[in-house]
Amino acid sequence: MFHWLQYFADWVVYTMIGMSSRGHWGQAINFFLFDCLKIFLLLFLVTTIMGTVNAYFPVEKVRNFLSRNKLYGFEYLFASLFGVITPFCSCSSVPLFIGFVKGGIPLGITFTYLITAPLVNEVAIAIFAGAFGFQVTALYVGTGVILGIVGGFILGKLSLERYLTPWVQRVIKDTEVEQRFEEENFSLLHRMPSILKGALKIVKGVSVYIIIGIAVGGVMHGFLPTGFFEQYINKGQWYAVPLAVILGVPMYSNAAGVIPVVQVLVSKGVPLGTSIAFMMGVIGLSLPEAMLLKKVMTLKLIAVYFGTIAFFMIVSGYLFNIIL
Amino acid sequence: MKKSIKVLGPGCAKCKTTYNNVLEAVKQTGVEADVEKIEDLQEMMKYNVLTTPVLMIDEVTKIKGRIADVNEIKQLLLQ
Numbered sequence: 001m002f003h004w005l006q007y008f009a010d011w012v013v014y015t016m017i018g019m020s021s022r023g024h025w026g027q028a029i030n031f032f033l034f035d036c037l038k039i040f041l042l043l044f045l046v047t048t049i050m051g052t053v054n055a056y057f058p059v060e061k062v063r064n065f066l067s068r069n070k071l072y073g074f075e076y077l078f079a080s081l082f083g084v085i086t087p088f089c090s091c092s093s094v095p096l097f098i099g100f101v102k103g104g105i106p107l108g109i110t111f112t113y114l115i116t117a118p119l120v121n122e123v124a125i126a127i128f129a130g131a132f133g134f135q136v137t138a139l140y141v142g143t144g145v146i147l148g149i150v151g152g153f154i155l156g157k158l159s160l161e162r163y164l165t166p167w168v169q170r171v172i173k174d175t176e177v178e179q180r181f182e183e184e185n186f187s188l189l190h191r192m193p194s195i196l197k198g199a200l201k202i203v204k205g206v207s208v209y210i211i212i213g214i215a216v217g218g219v220m221h222g223f224l225p226t227g228f229f230e231q232y233i234n235k236g237q238w239y240a241v242p243l244a245v246i247l248g249v250p251m252y253s254n255a256a257g258v259i260p261v262v263q264v265l266v267s268k269g270v271p272l273g274t275s276i277a278f279m280m281g282v283i284g285l286s287l288p289e290a291m292l293l294k295k296v297m298t299l300k301l302i303a304v305y306f307g308t309i310a311f312f313m314i315v316s317g318y319l320f321n322i323i324l
Numbered sequence: 325m326k327k328s329i330k331v332l333g334p335g336c337a338k339c340k341t342t343y344n345n346v347l348e349a350v351k352q353t354g355v356e357a358d359v360e361k362i363e364d365l366q367e368m369m370k371y372n373v374l375t376t377p378v379l380m381i382d383e384v385t386k387i388k389g390r391i392a393d394v395n396e397i398k399q400l401l402l403q
Contacts (some may be wrong), residue, residue, distance in 0.1 A: 054389070054390070057392070059374045059375050059389065060374060063374065077329075086375075092336075092375050092376050092389070094365065094377065095334070095365070095369070095373045095374060095375070095376055096374055098365070098369050099369075099372065099373065099374040102369070115350065136346070167366055171366075171369055194391070194393055194396075197393075198390065198391065287399060292334070295365050296365075
């Protein structure tokens, strides 16, 4: 799918600039150019598509649907897929969390949404697709969705309602106030400028991290021999996967830059399962999110919540190391 | 009549942009309005917010879950 971009990058670096395709710098710069073009193209495409979906996505209806219907367990699947579609702005997650619980949706299903929403977001999907290709991206998205379902289901069984902050517990008991809302009926054409603007804003916001990430990746790609990391990190070390997840948590702010670097780590011998676990930790669990959740959950609940997710990230890491 | 405008959002970048756009739109149209920014979650939940930022004019939600640009707000104000 991206052969034409590779041809273009080859042409620019090896023919136009005239660098050697065997030299370290030639390979590094070729990698940088190719990855930048590919990732930014995908990023803009995916954010625009997600922006369009979101402009028309009836959040209220989904909530009513989830709270009204008995779906025999499928509600977890819906909540998880819902988490994929909605954009992840950490500031929207808390109002949504309360809105869900208030609407009578069980806590477990709400947790499912809360797990998947940051873990599988449009920026991560685009960069993953650019760096690892569509198969690994599908694997990541699939794992994220399942992790949300399983995690939410288990958290739901623990009856954690009493660990919500007192005011949230009161909110849950309060009667629903009907919100008046005038349906927006702008046409897609009318909406497109603001959707594109939104997409550009997202791309701009993460571009610095991506460029730095790809630059670091490019240098490693050009200078390190294939299999370089195998001697340090391999499937035999049982502690590598948990360590990867834990190390990932504080790196949230540069999630966009981490993926291109990890792509090179994998190509130089780091096991894919360990890497996916690491990236899940980076993307799915973050300290800013914990700070926000503190407004609705007690520390104990946040710890249980993060612990459960981290546990399943570690399990998936091991699983991938065995299967792949 | 003086309009009451409320921007609801827990203080993320999107909410701030919306708030600034509202101020700009009010200035440009010259409409008399009280602009209020609601960042407190408990207060926000009284309005049953699901996606932020939310723009309310005279207690009616006009735009939610996305940034409203200046022109759009101007149109809403002049209705």
